[in-house]
Amino acid sequence: MNDYENAIEIKELTKRYDGFTLDKVSFSVPKGSIMGFIGQNGAGKTTTINALLNIVKKDEGEIRLLGLDSEKDEYEAKKQIAAVFDELPFDDRLNAIAIDKILREIYEEWSTDTFFGYLDRFALPRKKKFGKFSKGMKMKLQIAAALSHNAKLLIMDEATTGLDPVVRNEILDIFLEYLQNEENTILMSSHITSDLDKIADCVTFIDKGRVLVSGFKDDILDSHGILKCTKDDYKDIAAEDIVSARLNDFGAEIMVSDKASCSRKYSGAVIDPATLEDIMIFYVNRDKKEWR
Amino acid sequence: MKGLIYRELYLIRKTTVITLLVYFIFVAMMSLVCISTYAGNLKGETGVIEIFYPQAYFYAACIALVGMGYGHNDIIQKDYQSRWQLFSYTLPISDRKLIASKFIVRGILLLAGLVLALLAEVIISAAAKMPVSADHIKNILIIGAVMTVGFSEIPLMLRFKNQNKGAAVTLLALAPFMAAFVYFAWKFTKFCMSEAVRLYGEATDETMAKVFAPYCDKARTICFIAAPFFVVGVVALFYVWSLKEYRRRRY
Numbered sequence: 001m002n003d004y005e006n007a008i009e010i011k012e013l014t015k016r017y018d019g020f021t022l023d024k025v026s027f028s029v030p031k032g033s034i035m036g037f038i039g040q041n042g043a044g045k046t047t048t049i050n051a052l053l054n055i056v057k058k059d060e061g062e063i064r065l066l067g068l069d070s071e072k073d074e075y076e077a078k079k080q081i082a083a084v085f086d087e088l089p090f091d092d093r094l095n096a097i098a099i100d101k102i103l104r105e106i107y108e109e110w111s112t113d114t115f116f117g118y119l120d121r122f123a124l125p126r127k128k129k130f131g132k133f134s135k136g137m138k139m140k141l142q143i144a145a146a147l148s149h150n151a152k153l154l155i156m157d158e159a160t161t162g163l164d165p166v167v168r169n170e171i172l173d174i175f176l177e178y179l180q181n182e183e184n185t186i187l188m189s190s191h192i193t194s195d196l197d198k199i200a201d202c203v204t205f206i207d208k209g210r211v212l213v214s215g216f217k218d219d220i221l222d223s224h225g226i227l228k229c230t231k232d233d234y235k236d237i238a239a240e241d242i243v244s245a246r247l248n249d250f251g252a253e254i255m256v257s258d259k260a261s262c263s264r265k266y267s268g269a270v271i272d273p274a275t276l277e278d279i280m281i282f283y284v285n286r287d288k289k290e291w292r
Numbered sequence: 293m294k295g296l297i298y299r300e301l302y303l304i305r306k307t308t309v310i311t312l313l314v315y316f317i318f319v320a321m322m323s324l325v326c327i328s329t330y331a332g333n334l335k336g337e338t339g340v341i342e343i344f345y346p347q348a349y350f351y352a353a354c355i356a357l358v359g360m361g362y363g364h365n366d367i368i369q370k371d372y373q374s375r376w377q378l379f380s381y382t383l384p385i386s387d388r389k390l391i392a393s394k395f396i397v398r399g400i401l402l403l404a405g406l407v408l409a410l411l412a413e414v415i416i417s418a419a420a421k422m423p424v425s426a427d428h429i430k431n432i433l434i435i436g437a438v439m440t441v442g443f444s445e446i447p448l449m450l451r452f453k454n455q456n457k458g459a460a461v462t463l464l465a466l467a468p469f470m471a472a473f474v475y476f477a478w479k480f481t482k483f484c485m486s487e488a489v490r491l492y493g494e495a496t497d498e499t500m501a502k503v504f505a506p507y508c509d510k511a512r513t514i515c516f517i518a519a520p521f522f523v524v525g526v527v528a529l530f531y532v533w534s535l536k537e538y539r540r541r542r543y
Contacts, residue, residue: 055381057542078384089379091303091370098302105295106383 004067007031007153007185008052013061015047020209022047024061027204027214032182034175036196036217037189038280039206045189048206049157052187053083066152079108082146086158088138092131096124099145107149118144122170136167143171147178154178154186160195168192172199193276203276205283212283217276224279225259225271228252237266244285247292255282293385296393300367301400307363308401312408315355319412322348323419330421345420352412353432357439360405364398365442368449381542391534394446395527406436430516437519443530450537480507 008029015022022044029035039045050056052063054074063070068077090099096119104110119126122140130138139159146154154175160168176199178184190196196203196217204214213220227237234245234252241262243255255274256262263271274282285291325344328334371377380390409432417424448458488499 053382055378055542075384075386078382081382083379083382085375085379087375089375091374091376093303094299098299102295102299102302105293105298106385 004064005031006064007033007066008035008187009062009064010048010052011062013048013051013063014059015051015056016059017047020044020047022051022209025206025209025211026061027211029185029187029202031185032179033201034179034186034188034199035202035204036193036200036276037187037204037206038191038193038196038276039189040191040280040284043206044209045206046157047209049155049187049189052155053078053081080150080152082149082151082154084139084142084146084154084156084159086161088130088133088142090130090141093129095129096126096141099141103145103149109150111148111150115144115148118147136163139163139167139171143174147174152183152185154184154188156186156188156190158189158191160188160190160192168195175199191280193280197276205280207284212286213279220279221274221276223257223259224274225256225262226274226278226282227254227256227262227266227269227271229254229266229269233266233269239289241265242289244282244288245290246282246285247290255279293389293393293396296385296390297397297400300364300394300397303367303370304363304401308360311355311359311362314359315352315408315412318355319352319415322352322412322416326416326420341420341422345416345422348416349409349413349425349428350431350435352416353409353435356408356412357402357405357435360401360408361398361439361442361445364401365445365449366455368394368446369454372453377541387535387538391446391531391538394534395443395531398443398446399527402436402439402442405439406432409436427512430512434512434515434519437515437523440523440526443527447530447533447537450534450541 006028008027010028011026013022013025020042025044025048027035037045037048047056051058052065052070054070065077066080070077094102096115100112100115103115104112116126118124119141122137122144124133124137124141124144130141133141143159160171163171172195175186175188179186188196188200200217202215203217203220205212224243228251229237230251231247234247234254237245237254241254241256241258243257245252245254255278256271259271263269322344324332325334326341326348329337329340334340368377371380383390410429413428413432414424417428444462445458448462449455452458452461484500484503485495487503488495491503492499
């Protein structure tokens with residue numbers, strides 16, 4: 001058994017496409033944690049995840065999964081990894097019994113009991129064809145399959161997108177349960193930041209192919225804040241303190257990345273806590289600096 | 293790999309059942325025609341066996357061999373649609389094994405088709421009270437060898453993602469060969485006619501057949517000897533091509 005501190009380590013990952021470059025992306029996901037990987041559509045989340053899974057061939061950089069090289073030890077690593085996509089990757093003509101027969105021959109550590117245990121828990125039928133499943137049922141089935149081969153790392157690409165809040169909550173609970181085992185880790189890409197607010201330990205924010213913020217969620221939320229001030233006061237705020245500012249008819253809301261220092265510097269100003277969604281929106285508009 | 297093979301066989305089970313149904317109905321009807329020449333309403337009719345027997349096995353073989361492989365033709369297209377193709381890259385299986393599983397399924401279907409075709413020959417021969425024909429068996433095996441060209445569906449579908457494009461490109465590639473074949477058939481017919489006139493004084497169906505038969509036998513013998521090499525070459529070529537396409541799809 002290989003020993004590792006970080007379930008995922010990405011260093012200087014680069015992938016060039018015509019019109020888009022994943023530019024020297026680096027971050028790591030500590031073992032036993034859940035990392036939220038956020039960014040707007042087209043930011044590079046899926047490309048990064050595909051590079052992790054070796055679906056995409058990287059141009060440069062290094063990726064280690066569970067302490068193993070993602071290319072040299074690809075199959076050893078993939079035995080311990082489960083991938084969950086935004087859509088069920090199983091043919092509509094299959095049913096749960098058939099999937100069990102297929103996957104138990106593919107994964108050495110596949111557990112039929114665990115799989116059917118999850119199906120019963122999610123109240124999913126065994127003989128019904130997947131074509132007749134709802135979106136929520138399909139996602140639950142995919143998660144049941146992902147959690148039934150003793151995977152140490154769960155990689156999810158927009159897995160909760162398009163699901164109603166009840167199903168999303170149910171799924172988030174399952175993830176928290178999965179993380180009770182400290183050997184298990186989750187990387188979860190999403191643009192639904194409220195989900196990550198609830199369960200993520202760490203967050204990496206990517207935009208236009210570059211990582212802007214990466215670290216523990218609480219540290220990120222503690223350090224960022226929204227400074228609210230009048231238009232006149234806005235002129236006194238130093239440019240280096242501003243990530244970007246949303247202007248309105250009455251004043252300005254300014255995202256600051258060092259809340260403690262700003263509250264000392266601008267003692268009269270009100271600095272509200274920022275949510276992940278706020279951080280994402282203000283960082284996306286950082287090039288404009290001022291926006292409405 | 294067993295899981296992958298099971299998955300593909302499971303997905304084509306309905307087409308396979310329909311093919312079996314068509315095959316058995318056809319073989320049963322052909323057998324009944326043969327039986328009725330000595331125990332039914334065709335008793336006393338001349339030339340029925342002579343017309344039916346040499347053709348029945350051929351059609352039965354075509355139904356079995358084409359039908360068994362047909363269900364597999366769109367499986368990769370559906371894998372792209374269901375995103376299994378993407379998911380397959382996340383499985384702890386090497387590219388070689390993954391592609392090999394598709395060829396094994398194709399091989400199983402081809403073998404099953406051959407068994408059915410040979411069975412049809414046995415059944416129809418028994419019904420016609422004729423000995424099993426070695427020539428027919430050779431022909432069936434040659435048809436089976438030619439059917440390995442159908443393995444091209446795997447790399448073509450991996451490349452073009454849907455059947456329409458794959459079929460169009462295949463036809464485009466085959467067009468010069470088809471034209472060459474038509475030209476060859478015309479030249480050969482002309483040759484047989486002139487030979488029939490030279491040897492037998494006139495070019496009738498019978499004299500033409502007499503000229504044609506030795507060439508046909510020789511061609512069959514050559515094809516029969518070449519068939520194993522052809523099969524191995526075609527499968528190896530398509531396997532390497534499929535592997536290349538599968539890897540290329542990793543963007």
